[in-house]
Amino acid sequence: MQTHLADFIRGTPAGDEADAILRKCVHCGFCTATCPTYQLLGDELDGPRGRIYLIKQMLEGSDVSTRTVGHLDRCLTCRSCETTCPSGVEYGHLVDIGRQVAEQRASRPLVQRAQRKFLSTFLPNPHLFGPALRLGQFLRPMLPRRLRRKIPLSGSSGQWPRQTHQRKMLMLAGCVQPAMLPNINSATARVFDAVDIQLIMAPEAGCCGAIRHHLSDTAGALDDMRRNIDAWWPHLEQGVESIVINASGCGAMVKEYGHLLRHDSRYAARAERVAAAARDPSEILPAHAATLKQRTHRPGNQVLAYHPPCTLQHAQQLRGEVERLLLELGVNLKPVQDSHLCCGSAGTYSLLQPELATRLRDNKLAQCEAQRPATILSANVGCIAHLQSGTRTPVRHWIELVDSLLV
Structure with missing residues (x-):
């Protein structure tokens, strides 16, 4: 796909990356066959190929309409299209760039801006999310059925294993998971304990950055990433093997740290190492x-x-x-x-x-x-x-x- 980037983005890191991705696309349309929103809506602009055209137009200087923003918002960023694409188009990176440009060049309605700001502040903060969830669970029987079904029942986490092992790995607790489904982390620790691996937490680590990143709060997301790198780095230097991440959404994000912080002179090298150390449990346990x-x-x-x-x-x-x-x-x-x-x-x-x-x-x-x-x-x-x-x-x-x- 030939591109002619507008002055506002030509020669920038984001522009160079987008240009390279766009040039890989050969318009074959294989991606539409596995795109969930295209299957539901049947609109070319609600499939990867159509959204790629919209992003190309934005980057070439076209006005960004609310209609364009809507098509980008409806993308799940599931990246099924990347699995299907025979040309290796990195659609996930491209849509991230497109959304950042759209946020800068289009004005959202006040209600949307407030909603997105609330979510990027509330969800990644366990000191806000945890108490709010517990209140919702207390009031759950009195809530309308539609809202009640969205609030999980409170659950116990069970015991954390006390045995120490020579092999040690970090584990990301996550931001919403400890309050919403607390047994997952302790269950992970018990399973790893059964194969003689000790999981440890870095208390200073928090949200992986995915929530803010996908809401186009780039600065907030990068701050989340830097905080986690600072929290994990001493453990990695002391020989911890891996960072176990049992929420696959968080795992996908941490594995992008090297890419997202590649232009940060202070963090680039450490971000690359952290990304390389990130492991889903399914990458470790089959060997045991x-x-x-x-x-x-x-x-x-x-x-x-x-x-x-x-x-x-x-x-x-x-x-x-x-x-x-x-x-x-x-x-x-x-x-x-x-x-x-x-x-x-x-x-x-x-x-x-x-x-x-x-x-x-x-x-x-x-x-x-x-x-x-x-x-x-x-x-x-x-x-x-x-x-x-x-x-x-x-x-x-x-x-x-x-x-x-x-x-």
Whole structure:
């Protein structure tokens, strides 16, 4: 795709990156076949190829209309198109640039600006989110059914393992996960403990930056990243092997630190090392499958379904590892049709685009529940909470299942 960038972005790091990405696109349209919003809406501008054209026009100096902003907002950033693309177009990076330009060159309505500012301030701050969630859980029986279903029931985290091991890894606690689904982190620690790996937390670490980044609060997101790097760096220098991130959305973000901070002279090298150290549990535990088989009991014959989050299979390009590990442990896991498609959670998408998010969720649940599973498994806190809001079938993190099998 030939480009002629406008003066405002020509020669800038963002302009050079966007130009290189745009030139890879050959207009083949393979991406539209796997784009969730194109499948729902049937509008070329609500598919990757159409959005690429809109971004190209913006970068060449065209006015940015509210219609253009709307098409970019409706993108889930699921990056399924990247998995499909035969030319290696880095659509996720391009849409990030496009959204930043749109925020700078278009004016959102006041209500939208206030909503996005609230979410970028409230969700990444556990001191705000945690108490608010507990209040919502207390009031849950009195709330309207539609709102009640969005508030998860309070749960226990169980015991954190006390045994020390020679092998040590960091773990990101996350910002909403400790309050919303507290058992996931402790279950992860117990499973790693079973294979003789000790997980430790860096208390100074916080939100990975994904929430602010995808709301185009670039400065806030970069601050989140720098804070985490500062918190983790002493541990990495002392020989901690990896940073375990059990929320795949956070994992995808941390693996982008090197790219996003590459022009920061103080943090670029450390960001690259942190990104290289980030690991999803499914990158570590399969190597210990034999040990886990010895330390778990055989599961029953109940059918389980697994929804692989987009941030795991498309952003991190990790496919099949969770399923293979669960099958090796004897879990009766059934395949789900169209497992490559997004469930509609997508960070804050389910809050900002509730109609589309609900349609995608209901489609995903229909495909999962076609197997009549006793439980639906996933690998991301956002997906789990979003799916659970639409079904009575329990939805859990897959590592909680492994934890429940430990003897």
